[in-house]
Amino acid sequence: MIKRFIPILVLTAACWLVFLVNNLMWGGDFDQYGIRPRQISSLPGILFATFLHGSYQHLAANTLPLLILGGILCLRSRGEFVLVTVAGILLGGGLTWLFARNACHIGASELIFCYFGYLASLACFNRTFGTLCLSVVCILGYGGIVRGIVPTSTSISWESHLAGLVAGVALASLMAKLKKTPSGPKDLASGSLSQQ
8 A cells, every 4th residue: 555655755755855955965056946937048947846945844834735635646546646746847837937927936836736726626527426525625625725826925936836726727627538538449439339
């Protein structure tokens, strides 16, 4: 059972390792490699920003929701976790790069909002009792984080929160459509017969 959680444990450990190396060996210099919107030289920051955190408090606040929401995704499927994580980092980071205010955006909260958006909206796109229960549990447990998309402080990247949420909902919609698409000629034939 613990093997199912290895991907999220590795991701979280990577955040902590980068934080320790960045702060103990480099004096926090890696933070400059976050997302700087609309700067071509900052495009690699889309990949790095999730692993960079400005302070111990920042990383500590992100660790538990990252573990819980990422753990739920791992329980569903390791492949689903990997797909949502990679696509979430790219799509959420890309949206942050395109639309956020001029600042350096770092932290795993964009990915946390992506996980939340994905899990909370699954019931809208994949209407089963299981996904309904999962979406309700996520909304009840973490629905309060939606306040994070409201601009309250200049030190908080509400734009990356919003980008992550949008990315998660978009990925849930896409995954539901892909699951409904026939995967081969045999499925296509049986699908067309059952519709008639």
